[in-house]
Amino acid sequence: MSHRWTSLVVAALFSGLAIWSVPAASAAAASARVVHAAPRVNAQDTLIFKNGRTLVGTIVSESPTTIRFKGEVNGIALDTEFDRSEILRIVRGAATTPDRAPAPATDPAPLAAADPVKPPSAPTVADDPTGKKRVYLIELTGAFGRDISETPLRESLRDAQRLGADIVVLSLQADWKFQGGDAGDDVTNFDALFRAEKIGPVISDEIELWPKAPRVVVWVKKAMGGAAFLPFYSRDIYFSSDGRMGGIGFLKQLMEGVGDEVVREKQYSLRLGHARGVANKHGYAYQIINAMVVKEYVLSAKIEGGRVTYFERMPEGPDEILLTDDGEDERADLLKDVVAGEGNDVLTLNAKLARDLGLSKGTVDTLEDLLIEMGHSRDWSEIKDGRARQILSRWSSDLTSAMRDLRVRIPQRLAEINPGGTFQERTRARGQRKRILQEMQGLFRKYQEVFGEDAAAQEISNLSTQIELLDQEQQRDAQEQRRR
Amino acid sequence: MKILRTFTILAAALALSLSALAARADTLKLRDGRTLEGTVTREVDGYIWFSYKVGDLVQERMFAPSEIVQLSRGTADASPIEEAPVGGAAATADPAAKPETTDFGRVRRLAILTGEGMVGMQMAAKPLEDAIPLLQQEGVTDVVYKVNSGGGYLLEIQKISDVLHFKYKPLFRTVAWIESAISAAAMSSYCLEEIYFMPNGNFGGCTGWSGSLDAVKGRGLEEVLLAMERISARANRNPAIMRAMQISGSPDVMQQLGISPPSGELSANIDPRTGEVTWFQDQSGKHVLNPKHGVMILTFDALEAEKFKFSRGTVRTHDELARQMGYTEYVFVGKPVRGVAWPVSKAEEAQIEWRRGISEAQARFGEIVTSYQAAVQQAQSSQDKTIRGSFINRARGHLNSLRNIAKRFPIFVMFYNLNPDFFEEQEEMLRRLAR
Numbered sequence: 001m002s003h004r005w006t007s008l009v010v011a012a013l014f015s016g017l018a019i020w021s022v023p024a025a026s027a028a029a030a031s032a033r034v035v036h037a038a039p040r041v042n043a044q045d046t047l048i049f050k051n052g053r054t055l056v057g058t059i060v061s062e063s064p065t066t067i068r069f070k071g072e073v074n075g076i077a078l079d080t081e082f083d084r085s086e087i088l089r090i091v092r093g094a095a096t097t098p099d100r101a102p103a104p105a106t107d108p109a110p111l112a113a114a115d116p117v118k119p120p121s122a123p124t125v126a127d128d129p130t131g132k133k134r135v136y137l138i139e140l141t142g143a144f145g146r147d148i149s150e151t152p153l154r155e156s157l158r159d160a161q162r163l164g165a166d167i168v169v170l171s172l173q174a175d176w177k178f179q180g181g182d183a184g185d186d187v188t189n190f191d192a193l194f195r196a197e198k199i200g201p202v203i204s205d206e207i208e209l210w211p212k213a214p215r216v217v218v219w220v221k222k223a224m225g226g227a228a229f230l231p232f233y234s235r236d237i238y239f240s241s242d243g244r245m246g247g248i249g250f251l252k253q254l255m256e257g258v259g260d261e262v263v264r265e266k267q268y269s270l271r272l273g274h275a276r277g278v279a280n281k282h283g284y285a286y287q288i289i290n291a292m293v294v295k296e297y298v299l300s301a302k303i304e305g306g307r308v309t310y311f312e313r314m315p316e317g318p319d320e321i322l323l324t325d326d327g328e329d330e331r332a333d334l335l336k337d338v339v340a341g342e343g344n345d346v347l348t349l350n351a352k353l354a355r356d357l358g359l360s361k362g363t364v365d366t367l368e369d370l371l372i373e374m375g376h377s378r379d380w381s382e383i384k385d386g387r388a389r390q391i392l393s394r395w396s397s398d399l400t401s402a403m404r405d406l407r408v409r410i411p412q413r414l415a416e417i418n419p420g421g422t423f424q425e426r427t428r429a430r431g432q433r434k435r436i437l438q439e440m441q442g443l444f445r446k447y448q449e450v451f452g453e454d455a456a457a458q459e460i461s462n463l464s465t466q467i468e469l470l471d472q473e474q475q476r477d478a479q480e481q482r483r484r
Numbered sequence: 485m486k487i488l489r490t491f492t493i494l495a496a497a498l499a500l501s502l503s504a505l506a507a508r509a510d511t512l513k514l515r516d517g518r519t520l521e522g523t524v525t526r527e528v529d530g531y532i533w534f535s536y537k538v539g540d541l542v543q544e545r546m547f548a549p550s551e552i553v554q555l556s557r558g559t560a561d562a563s564p565i566e567e568a569p570v571g572g573a574a575a576t577a578d579p580a581a582k583p584e585t586t587d588f589g590r591v592r593r594l595a596i597l598t599g600e601g602m603v604g605m606q607m608a609a610k611p612l613e614d615a616i617p618l619l620q621q622e623g624v625t626d627v628v629y630k631v632n633s634g635g636g637y638l639l640e641i642q643k644i645s646d647v648l649h650f651k652y653k654p655l656f657r658t659v660a661w662i663e664s665a666i667s668a669a670a671m672s673s674y675c676l677e678e679i680y681f682m683p684n685g686n687f688g689g690c691t692g693w694s695g696s697l698d699a700v701k702g703r704g705l706e707e708v709l710l711a712m713e714r715i716s717a718r719a720n721r722n723p724a725i726m727r728a729m730q731i732s733g734s735p736d737v738m739q740q741l742g743i744s745p746p747s748g749e750l751s752a753n754i755d756p757r758t759g760e761v762t763w764f765q766d767q768s769g770k771h772v773l774n775p776k777h778g779v780m781i782l783t784f785d786a787l788e789a790e791k792f793k794f795s796r797g798t799v800r801t802h803d804e805l806a807r808q809m810g811y812t813e814y815v816f817v818g819k820p821v822r823g824v825a826w827p828v829s830k831a832e833e834a835q836i837e838w839r840r841g842i843s844e845a846q847a848r849f850g851e852i853v854t855s856y857q858a859a860v861q862q863a864q865s866s867q868d869k870t871i872r873g874s875f876i877n878r879a880r881g882h883l884n885s886l887r888n889i890a891k892r893f894p895i896f897v898m899f900y901n902l903n904p905d906f907f908e909e910q911e912e913m914l915r916r917l918a919r
Contacts (some may be wrong), residue, residue: 046679137687215898258697261732262699264697266689267689269689270689271686272783273664277686277785277786295778461851462851465855472855475862479870
């Protein structure tokens with residue numbers, strides 16, 4: 001019978017990723033059933049009620065306690081006054097009415113914030129009584145995808161929410177090491193993109209579902225490798241003066257020499273599609289991603305009055321700057337350029353370039369400068385009692401400990417179990433083994449985002465097999481014991 | 485005289501009223517099942533006064549919002565609602581809008597079905613087909629197939645395409661909403677005429693491979709190329725687009741792959757006046773899409789897909805999608821579920837449950853097989869009939885788990901030969917062992 005288990009039908013794969021698991025859907029919060037009625041004339045305000053109902057129409061007038069609203073429900077005109085206490089959120093249309101001051105248009109996305117089912121949240125702290133913006137700082141350090149991971153980030157953001165943060169600053173300084181030292185711009189870790197696709201939505205999609213979404217700012221100190229994708233999930237990017245963002249280049253060298261060229265091309269194409277999607281999500285120029293990722297891509301730019309025009313060719317005039325050449329022949333970066341961080345085979349952004357290209361909104365080295373640059377010179381206060389530092393540090397230390405447990409301590413403990421001579425001793429030994437195996441399963445479950453969901457599931461299943469075999473051994477032993 | 489004059493005015497008013505009825509013929513659908521034709525004479529805060537004929541008599545009645553399912557205004561009214569096609573929905577974008585009315589009224593009822601995970605496993609034809617009666621029970625008029633998958637098995641592409649094309653499209657206006665549709669995921673949903681993207685969406689990379697990135701070649705590849713030409717025709721799409729997603733834009737690719745020309749080269753012109761896109765299977769068009777910047781397989785992102793009219797728009801949320809589909813009055817069918825950004829219908833619950841079940845089966849399959857084999861070995865090595873019996877029971881438990889997997893997820897039957905003969909053989913072997 002055994003041959004049957006291995007007779008897997010040879011099925012051609014029309015699968016995307018050869019190395020990484022298939023990216024899963026991003027999580028987001030739930031939505032209520034809504035019925036929209038069309039506004040008849042130039043009315044795009046939206047009232048989102050606490051019961052999940054949504055009305056689109058025109059705000060006619062407002063008082064501190066009520067809102068008079070014109071719209072339609074099921075084709076029936078409606079002109080009524082609502083108590084503000086019933087309303088969760090007001091999304092104002094671009095058009096303004098004469099009886100109220102112009103309000104900035106809200107992106108369509110926050111409409112989803114009306115959804116009545118939201119991530120669990122602790123009671124929020126009321127707005128700062130002084131009217132100052134409450135600023136919550138999260139320092140993201142360590143290895144991207146390991147120390148910088150969705151669970152501790154999500155937990156930190158919930159803490160920011162609990163403390164009523166208006167602005168969340170993510171200071172991003174990810175490790176970028178190679179052979180023990182600082183890795184250069186010519187090192188690449190492109191495939192960490194697929195970790196970024198899991199982590200990024202925590203600071204964008206998930207936050208947009210909060211009843212009161214804070215402004216999330218990414219402050220780039222070192223965003224190399226997978227971390228380079230994270231800033232694209234924010235609409236507000238600032239750089240420190242020595243900030244760097246890159247390390248995702250040389251896509252077409254990623255699988256060189258493996259398999260057929262046409263399949264490698266497919267792998268490059270789908271990866272570039274994913275990466276461009278990250279830039280497109282918040283309206284960043286895809287050309288920047290192309291230049292950061294593909295060595296063969298040639299990009300020049302012309303900057304006039306803060307406006308950037310890109311050209312997918314070499315510069316054709318003195319007012320154009322070369323961002324990346326094709327890295328071929330004499331245009332290949334020299335080692336001295338690479339070491340100095342001045343290569344242009346692929347794009348690595350520094351503070352000046354990021355600012356010039358409009359990707360960064362400013363270059364700042366202190367939190368105070370950052371807030372000033374954001375237009376808050378005095379009207380802000382830093383939330384000092386936030387727990388982000390503890391959350392992130394506990395995650396890192398627990399994860400390090402778990403890795404060590406799995407690699408060293410647990411194998412040692414398993415090896416030290418005395419199999420025993422008597423039935424009772426054997427039973428005890430099997431019990432000890434089972435508990436340790438279950439402990440390992442717990443660690444794989446807890447840190448599955450770091451191990452990879454599929455890999456963790458496989459490990460858990462393998463451990464279950466070992467547990468089952470122990471159970472069978474015990475069953476036989478017990479029955480033979482009874483027989484004796 | 486005064487009486488006569490009053491009568492004349494009333495008669496004139498009645499005549500006006502009747503002529504208004506004839507001209508406008510508003511339709512009011514009520515929760516008690518009645519549908520009235522007449523004229524809305526007054527509206528306040530959702531309450532309407534409706535004038536309609538009963539026999540020869542015209543009467544006017546007030547209806548509360550709770551009594552009303554839907555009001556459709558007659559053609560003489562210039563309100564946006566009346567510009568909507570039959571069905572009450574303002575489906576101005578698509579003449580192919582499918583079901584018009586249901587017992588649920590004329591508001592369009594949309595359901596999002598998610599296709600995620602590996603094609604052939606988590607994303608499969610069976611749960612999609614099984615969802616149809618659930619969608620009908622909930623009065624769904626429009627199905628949004630939201631895709632987020634990195635691809636999977638070739639053998640499932642045609643099955644999913646057939647279910648969407650032959651079973652969904654006649655019943656529902658069926659559209660794709662793309663977060664990521666790579667390879668088999670793109671090919672499976674390709675038969676849908678209407679494709680919308682999320683801003684981070686990507687679609688393409690449809691090259692078949694196996695093992696260590698070994699390409700599907702020769703006859704096998706020609707068959708897939710032909711199948712995708714036929715699927716392109718289902719969506720009235722130029723087959724050159726899919727070909728550019730399947731094979732390289734390099735001219736020497738045909739020799740490597742053992743197939744006939746043309747290659748996957750693709751370019752396009754966009755008519756500046758009409759916006760119409762003309763495709764070319766070479767690089768003669770103004771915009772070259774494949775090869776491009778050294779990459780030789782086409783994968784669209786949201787911007788390019790929209791620019792070349794491959795997609796009908798880029799939308800972030802389900803509400804934006806409904807509006808982009810042309811609807812102003814709609815409801816997303818289902819209930820709110822934490823962690824999901826749109827209401828979850830019963831049909832979608834079934835998709836989620838399918839994925840959960842098959843993922844668990846996938847993860848545990850090896851464990852169950854090994855456990856079964858170990859239990860059989862324990863039984864085989866036991867001289868004592870009682871001990872042997874206990875392990876045979878244990879083995880039967882594992883065999884039943886395999887049987888359940890095969891029953892729920894037919895793809896395991898195919899991949900691992902878990903057919904009835906296999907189970908019969910195993911049962912027979914266990915019976916012999918028990919003697």
